[in-house]
Amino acid sequence: MTALCVFCSSSRDIDPSHLQLAGNLGRLIGERGWSLVSGGGAISMMGEVARAARASGARTIGVIPMALTDVEITDHDADELIVTGDMRTRKAMMDSRADAFLAMAGGIGTLEELMEVWVARTLGMHDKPVVVLDPEGLYAPLRQQIEVLVDQGFLRRTSVESLVWTTTVEAAFEAIEHGLATRTYIAPTPDELLEDMP
Numbered sequence: 001m002t003a004l005c006v007f008c009s010s011s012r013d014i015d016p017s018h019l020q021l022a023g024n025l026g027r028l029i030g031e032r033g034w035s036l037v038s039g040g041g042a043i044s045m046m047g048e049v050a051r052a053a054r055a056s057g058a059r060t061i062g063v064i065p066m067a068l069t070d071v072e073i074t075d076h077d078a079d080e081l082i083v084t085g086d087m088r089t090r091k092a093m094m095d096s097r098a099d100a101f102l103a104m105a106g107g108i109g110t111l112e113e114l115m116e117v118w119v120a121r122t123l124g125m126h127d128k129p130v131v132v133l134d135p136e137g138l139y140a141p142l143r144q145q146i147e148v149l150v151d152q153g154f155l156r157r158t159s160v161e162s163l164v165w166t167t168t169v170e171a172a173f174e175a176i177e178h179g180l181a182t183r184t185y186i187a188p189t190p191d192e193l194l195e196d197m198p
Contacts, residue, residue, distance in 0.1 A: 002180065003061070004029055005037040005098030007113040008045040009106040018105050021135065022048040025104070025169050030056020032173070037097045039090070040064030040082070042075040045104060050075050061097055065090045091116060100129040100176045105138050122159040129179025131164045133172040139165075 008022060026049040029036050036053040039046050040062030050060050054077065062078035065087050075081065084090045091113060103114040118130050132139060143165065149155040164179070166172040 001059075002032070002034045002176075003037050003097055003099045004034050004176065005094050005101045006046075006049055006104065007039070007101065007106060007110045008049065008104040009110060010039070010041045010044045010046045011107060012044055014044065014105070017136075018045055019048045021045075021133070021169070022104065023052040025049055025102075025133070025172075026052025026054075026058070027056045028169055028173060029053045030058035033057075035059040035061065037061045037063065037094050038075070038078075039094070039109075040075050040078065041068070042073045042077070045106070047073075047075060050078065054079070063090050063093045063097070095120075095126075098128065100180060101131065102172060102176065103130075103132045105134070105136070111142075118163050121162050122156075127183045129164065129176050129183075130162065131166060131172050131175045131179070133166050133169065135167045 006025065009018065022045040026036065029049075030053050036050060036058050038050050038060065041047055041064065042050070050062065054060050059079045060075070061080045061082070062075040063082045063084060064074055065084045067086075069083065082093055084093060094113075095117065101114075101117045103110055114130070114132065117126075117128070120126055121128065121130055146155065146160060150157055150160060164175040166175055
């Protein structure tokens with residue numbers, strides 16, 4: 001069973017279209033017979049994707065740090081709820097339980113999670129697919145900044161290509177399935193590793 005880790009918003013102030021997208025994603029996770037790994041919150045997109053996944057038969061694993069159990073309203077309906085001592089442990093646990101990663105709209109926490117799994121992939125630390133679902137172009141400025149970094153020699157084109165951008169749920173699942181079927185470590189050269197090291 002494929003375990004998909006989803007990074008997304010826990011904000012209550014976003015447009016309802018984002019919640020609808022999260023619900024559609026969760027439903028299709030269940031219909032594919034996959035499981036969901038999430039940040040363990042029960043509100044906004046995070047809660048919506050988990051509820052929809054469960055309603056469609058998916059097993060859901062929520063991972064939340066103790067400090068956020070009240071702030072994000074914990075998803076106590078998760079099939080498996082893991083409460084960690086801190087954020088670093090939370091992310092490590094989510095990473096270890098996942099076969100692939102999908103980021104949707106979110107704030108700085110979502111950006112941090114996306115960047116961390118993307119960087120780890122470019123450094124050859126894992127071979128799991130990393131996909132972004134962005135139908136409304138929220139991340140267009142980020143994509144432009146990435147191109148600036150490539151143009152200025154700060155980022156390799158192969159690193160950019162290890163992150164897949166999609167605009168529909170169907171395309172996101174296709175990218176994940178392709179990535180799972182062709183999993184290979186990127187094996188950067190020593191010089192490339194030095195370039196990419198933070």
